[in-house]
Amino acid sequence: MPAEDHHGLYARVRAWLPDVGLALGVFVALNVVGALIVGDGFDVTAAWISLPEGTGTSVFKAMLAATLIARGLGPLRRRWARALAAVCLLAVAAAAAWDTAVYFALLMKGRIATPLPFPSSVLVLALSLALAATAARPGPPRRWSSGQVARSLTIAAAVAWTLPLVLMLTFGPTRYAREADAIVVFGARVYRDGRPSHALADRVDEGVRLYHRGLAPIVIMSGAIDEDHGASEPEAMKARAIAAGVPAAAIVLDELGVDTAATVEVTAEWLQRRGARRVLAVSHYYHQPRVKLLFQRAGVLAYTVPATMSRRLLKEPWFVAREVLAYYAAWLAPFLPGR
Structure with missing residues (x-):
């Protein structure tokens, strides 16, 4: 692929990242709100990222959702807001890196088996780092034309479709066979x-x-x-x-x-x-x-x-x-x- 094509692809991906973050922010927010209404068992974010349980984690998820949604609507104007978004996303990246390490440790010990040794946490790690870089970058306000709204909705639909699909292709084929009742x-x-x-x-x-x-x-x-x-x-x-x-x-x-x-x-x-x-x-x-x-x-x-x-x-x-x-x-x- 020519260098200019690489540059064009990189620019398009970078332009899509705020919309991807916006969709993920809405998803995390729905989990947080649903858990408050329904109680334990509603929040499914643990399928993609392992975080400690407790009130503090719920507050963290709420902050993460808020920063992702705010960044999706436009560049964060305040320096403290950009710093908060970056810190939240880097914390997610750290948790994803730990999940990845645990996954491969279990794989090497024979505790799990899979035809595709590629955990979803690798994708979470890469995406959270990319979103952290985007959130920390200042810029002009977004102009929400009808075309921009249509593109954001299309990306949101693609993200919604991809989330369960990622689990099917990574978690689904993994064998967790061990003693049970x-x-x-x-x-x-x-x-x-x-x-x-x-x-x-x-x-x-x-x-x-x-x-x-x-x-x-x-x-x-x-x-x-x-x-x-x-x-x-x-x-x-x-x-x-x-x-x-x-x-x-x-x-x-x-x-x-x-x-x-x-x-x-x-x-x-x-x-x-x-x-x-x-x-x-x-x-x-x-x-x-x-x-x-x-x-x-x-x-x-x-x-x-x-x-x-x-x-x-x-x-x-x-x-x-x-x-x-x-x-x-x-x-x-x-x-x-x-x-």
């Missing part, structure tokens, strides 16, 4: 004759492997009864697991798992009755960020294990796109009607 296998399509689909078979097989490794004494097969032909997902899952050597006594059927939230609710109740709280959650990589979110909100310590796919799913792009919307629906569920 139960293995929860999430259901998928079953055919009229009772055969599991490829997606369901892969999930069951992953759960079976975890059971044979001795990581948990119980396998919870959770799914629904197909409304069209009446075949039971959990029964199909149980039959496949028994054929693979899992004793029937070690299998618990949950036919109320009509969706992810229902599976999490039933599992949480099952664990609570037994004084347990740790599960290995088995599903496809794109599903795991939402699974983690819902289990965390239910007070269950879930270690996610993505199913090893025997082949790529034909509808995988559609499943990924749908999961972006489903992630936001799960996040905002406390504010949705009927919830």
Whole structure:
């Protein structure tokens, strides 16, 4: 790429950064406000960056959101405001650097495994440093033309779409297999004759492997009864697991798992009755960020294990796109009607 093209690309990225920061500021602010209204479990920023819990952290997040939004609306005129924004963003960068170091330490020790050793914290680190440099730079006020508003909204939509996608591609494929109280296998399509689909078979097989490794004494097969032909997902899952050597006594059927939230609710109740709280959650990589979110909100310590796919799913792009919307629906569920 010629030098002038590099310079042009750099200039465009630098011009977009305030809008990216504005979108992220709004996202952080929504988490802070939502946590104040709903309580613990609403704030999902920990999926991207680990910060200590407590009132002080909530105040820090509020300051971070305020500075990002203010910088997105225009250059910060006051020196103290630019300094505050830079300090907040450098603190985020430091936390992201620590998260990255912990991630690779766990990877080297074999505590986690992944086909793509690239944590989302690396992106958070790079972005927070870039935003810190932008926030510390003075400049003339922004002129908000209709074209500028349209561009900002487009960038905000792109950021909103990217946030869950980053989790699906970094956190999703990472295997956190370790000892737990139960293995929860999430259901998928079953055919009229009772055969599991490829997606369901892969999930069951992953759960079976975890059971044979001795990581948990119980396998919870959770799914629904197909409304069209009446075949039971959990029964199909149980039959496949028994054929693979899992004793029937070690299998618990949950036919109320009509969706992810229902599976999490039933599992949480099952664990609570037994004084347990740790599960290995088995599903496809794109599903795991939402699974983690819902289990965390239910007070269950879930270690996610993505199913090893025997082949790529034909509808995988559609499943990924749908999961972006489903992630936001799960996040905002406390504010949705009927919830």
